[in-house]
Amino acid sequence: MKDARILVIEDDKFLRKACEVGLKKRGFTVFTAIDGEEGLQQARANIPDLILLDLLMPKLSGLETLEALKKDEQTRGIPVVILSNSSIDADIQKAKALGAAGYLVKAALSLQQLGDRVISYLEKAGQTAGIGPS
Amino acid sequence: MAIGAALFIFLSFYAASWLWQKTAYMQAELFHKGLSGPIYLNRLNFLANWVGLLMLVGAIVYGFKIARQASIDARRNAQLLQETQQRTMEIAALYDTLQDVTEKHELRTLLQIILERARALLAASGCAIFLFDREHDDFQIAVEVGVGMPIGTHLPRNEGLAGRVVETLEPVIINDFQNWSQRSMPLRHLPISAAVCVPMIRGGELIGVLGVHEVGETNRKFTEADARLLSLFADNAAGAVHNARLVEALQNSEERFRIAAQCASDLVYDWDLTADHVDYFGTPNITPPTTRREYWSLIHPEDRPRIEQALKDHFDTGKPFSEEYRIGDGTGSFASVADRATAIRNQNGIPIRLIGAVSDITERKHAEQMKSDFVSFVTHQLRTPLSGVKWMLELAMDTMDDPEELKSFLQDARTSTERLIRLVNDLLDTSRLERGKLQLTMQNLSLAELTKEIVDELSPLTLEKEQSISIETAPDLLQVYGDAQLLRQALLNLLSNAVKYTPTGGSIQIQMGRDGDRALWSVKDNGIGIPKADMAKLFEKFYRAGNVLAVETEGTGLGLYLVRLIVERFGGKAWCESTEGVGSKFLVALPLAA
Numbered sequence: 164m165k166d167a168r169i170l171v172i173e174d175d176k177f178l179r180k181a182c183e184v185g186l187k188k189r190g191f192t193v194f195t196a197i198d199g200e201e202g203l204q205q206a207r208a209n210i211p212d213l214i215l216l217d218l219l220m221p222k223l224s225g226l227e228t229l230e231a232l233k234k235d236e237q238t239r240g241i242p243v244v245i246l247s248n249s250s251i252d253a254d255i256q257k258a259k260a261l262g263a264a265g266y267l268v269k270a271a272l273s274l275q276q277l278g279d280r281v282i283s284y285l286e287k288a289g290q291t292a293g294i295g296p297s
Numbered sequence: 298m299a300i301g302a303a304l305f306i307f308l309s310f311y312a313a314s315w316l317w318q319k320t321a322y323m324q325a326e327l328f329h330k331g332l333s334g335p336i337y338l339n340r341l342n343f344l345a346n347w348v349g350l351l352m353l354v355g356a357i358v359y360g361f362k363i364a365r366q367a368s369i370d371a372r373r374n375a376q377l378l379q380e381t382q383q384r385t386m387e388i389a390a391l392y393d394t395l396q397d398v399t400e401k402h403e404l405r406t407l408l409q410i411i412l413e414r415a416r417a418l419l420a421a422s423g424c425a426i427f428l429f430d431r432e433h434d435d436f437q438i439a440v441e442v443g444v445g446m447p448i449g450t451h452l453p454r455n456e457g458l459a460g461r462v463v464e465t466l467e468p469v470i471i472n473d474f475q476n477w478s479q480r481s482m483p484l485r486h487l488p489i490s491a492a493v494c495v496p497m498i499r500g501g502e503l504i505g506v507l508g509v510h511e512v513g514e515t516n517r518k519f520t521e522a523d524a525r526l527l528s529l530f531a532d533n534a535a536g537a538v539h540n541a542r543l544v545e546a547l548q549n550s551e552e553r554f555r556i557a558a559q560c561a562s563d564l565v566y567d568w569d570l571t572a573d574h575v576d577y578f579g580t581p582n583i584t585p586p587t588t589r590r591e592y593w594s595l596i597h598p599e600d601r602p603r604i605e606q607a608l609k610d611h612f613d614t615g616k617p618f619s620e621e622y623r624i625g626d627g628t629g630s631f632a633s634v635a636d637r638a639t640a641i642r643n644q645n646g647i648p649i650r651l652i653g654a655v656s657d658i659t660e661r662k663h664a665e666q667m668k669s670d671f672v673s674f675v676t677h678q679l680r681t682p683l684s685g686v687k688w689m690l691e692l693a694m695d696t697m698d699d700p701e702e703l704k705s706f707l708q709d710a711r712t713s714t715e716r717l718i719r720l721v722n723d724l725l726d727t728s729r730l731e732r733g734k735l736q737l738t739m740q741n742l743s744l745a746e747l748t749k750e751i752v753d754e755l756s757p758l759t760l761e762k763e764q765s766i767s768i769e770t771a772p773d774l775l776q777v778y779g780d781a782q783l784l785r786q787a788l789l790n791l792l793s794n795a796v797k798y799t800p801t802g803g804s805i806q807i808q809m810g811r812d813g814d815r816a817l818w819s820v821k822d823n824g825i826g827i828p829k830a831d832m833a834k835l836f837e838k839f840y841r842a843g844n845v846l847a848v849e850t851e852g853t854g855l856g857l858y859l860v861r862l863i864v865e866r867f868g869g870k871a872w873c874e875s876t877e878g879v880g881s882k883f884l885v886a887l888p889l890a891a
C-alpha cells in the first residue's frame with residue numbers, strides 16, 4: 164500500500180506541489196499533471212493505483228477528464244477521487260454519476276488527512292478487486 | 298228582512314182593503330135592496346177601514362225608513378267603492394314602482410330610481426333619501442330631487458324629520474314645514490312647504506329615511522294615506538337597498554381580490570374538483586388550461602411526482618400546500634412558479650374545491666441561481682489560495698530542519714496569501730463601487746503618466762513572457778478627471794489581462810488620443826481573442842469567456858466588471874473589439890479634464 168502510485172491532476176502550482184510533497188512523505192510514488200490533457204496522457208502511460216483529480220482546470224476540465232478516463236479500456240479500472248474546492252452539489256452528483264470513487268474538498272483537509280483518505284480509498288479499491296489490504 | 302217586513306205590511310194592507318171593499322160592497326147591495334145589513338158588517342167595514350189606513354201609514358213610514366237607509370247605504374257603498382278604487386290604484390302604483398326597484402341595480406342607480414318612484418307615487422315635487430351611516434351614527438343625504446339639498450351632508454341622528462322618524466320608527470307628516478321648529482340645521486333654509494317621512498327598515502335594521510316633500514307655495518297637505526303608501530313602498534325599497542349593498546360589497550371584495558391578485562403578479566385559481574373545472578382570476582400571459590389533466594401535463598415531468606405527492610398530502614392530512622415548480626407554455630419553455638393552495642372541504646371533510654395562487658418566480662429563481670453561482674464561485678476562488686496557505690504551512694512545520702525547503706514553502710504560502718488578498722480587495726471594491734460607497738478623490742490626471750507607471754510595474758511579467766509593449770501618445774498632453782487610484786486599477790486590470798492572454802513573444806500596443814471631448818485610451822493584443830458569443834457579457838460580473846478557462850483558472854471574473862464600474866463612475870465608457878484567435882482591443886473613453 165505504501166508504495167502505491169498516485170497521479171495528481173491539479174492546475175494550481177502550489178496545491179500541486181503541496182500534494183506531491185505531502186503524499187511522497189507518506190511513501191507514495193507521485194506523478195503530477197498540470198491539466199486534464201496531460202493527466203490523461205500520464206494515466207495511460209503510468210496506469211497509477213489512484214488518481215486525485217481537480218475539477219476546475221484549463222484545457223480539459225476534471226469532469227471531462229473523468230469521462231475520458233472511464234471510456235478508456237486502459238484506465239477504466241483506476242479509482243478516481245475528485246479533489247476540488249467546489250462543493251456545488253451538481254458537481255458532486257455529476258462526478259458520482261461518471262464513476263468517481265470519492266469526492267474530497269481540499270479546504271476541508273490537511274495533507275495528513277489527505278494521505279489517510281488516499282490509503283482508505285486504496286484499501287477499498289483493493290477489496291473490490293479481490294486483493295486484501297497489504 | 299226589509300223585504301219580508303214590506304211584504305207583511307203590503308199583504309196586511311191588501312187584506313184590510315179587500316175586507317173593507319168586500320164589506321162596503323155588501324152594505325151597498327143591501328142598501329140598494331132597501332135592506333139594512335147586519336151590524337157586524339158595519340163594524341167589520343169600519344175595522345178594515347182603520348186597519349187599512351194604519352197599514353198604509355205604517356207602510357209609508359217604513360218605506361221612508363227603508364229609502365233613507367238605502368240612501369245611507371248607497372253613500373257608504375260609494376265611499377267604499379272609491380276607497381277600494383283608491384287602494385287598487387295605490388297598489389297598482391306601488392306595484393309599478395316596485396317593479397323597477399326590486400330589479401338588480403347598482404346602489405347609486407337604485408337610490409335614484411327609488412327617489413323618482415317615491416316622488417311619482419305621491420305626485421309630489423321633491424324627494425330625498427337619508428341613508429343611515431352606521432359608522433358615524435348619523436344620516437347622510439344620499440340623493441335628493443326637487444329642492445337642492447346638499448348631497449353628502451351628514452345630519453345628526455336625533456335632529457329634524459329623519460331624527461323624528463328614527464325615534465318613533467313611524468311615518469311622520471309635517472304639513473307646515475316652514476313653521477316647524479325642529480327643522481334640521483342644514484335643511485332649515487330650504488323652501489320645503491310640507492313633507493312626509495317614513496323609515497326604511499329591512500329585517501329590523503335601519504337602512505335610512507325616505508322623505509317626500511312639496512316645495513314653495515302649495516296647498517298640498519300630505520295625508521295618512523300618503524304616509525301609509527310611502528311606508529309600504531319604503532319597506533320594499535329598504536330591502537332592495539340592502540341587497541344592492543350586499544352585491545356591491547361582494548363586488549368590492551371581488552375587485553379587491555382581483556387587484557390583489559394582479560399586484561402580486563399572481564394567477565388565482567378556483568378549481569372545482571368534482572366537475573374538474575378551473576376558474577381563473579388575474580391576467581395570465583397565457584391562456585391557462587381549464588381541466589386538471591391539462592394543467593398537470595404542463596408541469597415539468599421532474600417536478601410532477603413531488604407536486605402530486607404534496608397535493609395528496611394536503612388533501613389527506615391538511616398539510617399546507619406551498620410548492621415551487623416549473624410549468625411549460627406548451628412550446629417547450631418553462632417558467633418557475635410558486636403555488637400556494639388550500640382545499641375547501643364539504644361537511645364530510647372531502648375536498649371539493651382547491652383555491653390557490655400562482656406567482657411567476659422565474660426572475661427570482663434566476664436571481665437565486667446567480668447568487669448561488671456567485672457564492673459557489675467565490676467559495677472556490679477563496680478556498681484555493683487558502684488551501685495553498687494551509688498545506689504549505691503544514692509542510693513547513695514538518696520541514697523545520699531544512700531551512701532551504703522551509704523557506705520555499707513559506708514563500709509559496711506568502712504568494713497564495715497575496716492572491717487571496719487581491720481577490721478579497723477586488724470583491725470589496727466591487728461591492729463598494731456597486732453601492733456607491735467608495736470615497737473618491739477626483740483630480741486632473743495625466744493618462745500618459747499613469748499608463749507609463751503601470752507598464753513599468755508590469756515589466757517583470759512582460760520580460761518573463763518576452764512580450765513587447767508599445768505606447769503611442771497624442772502630441773497634446775491628455776488630462777482626464779478622475780480618482781487616481783481607481784483609474785489606475787482600471788488600466789492595470791486591462792493591461793494585465795493583455796499580458797495574461799497574449800502568448801509568449803507577443804506584442805501589446807497601447808494608444809492614447811483625443812476623440813472630440815473625450816480621451817480615448819486603448820490596449821491591443823494578439824492574444825486568444827474573445828468568442829463573439831461572449832462579447833456582450835464580457836463586462837458583466839463574474840463573467841468569464843468560454844475560452845479563458847482553457848488558459849488559466851485563477852481569474853475572478855471581476856476584472857473587467859470593475860473596469861466598467863470605475864469608468865462609468867467617471868462618466869466614461871469601456872468596450873471591446875475582438876476576433877477570436879487574432880487578438881482583442883479594449884477601449885476606454887473618458888471625459889477630458891476641464
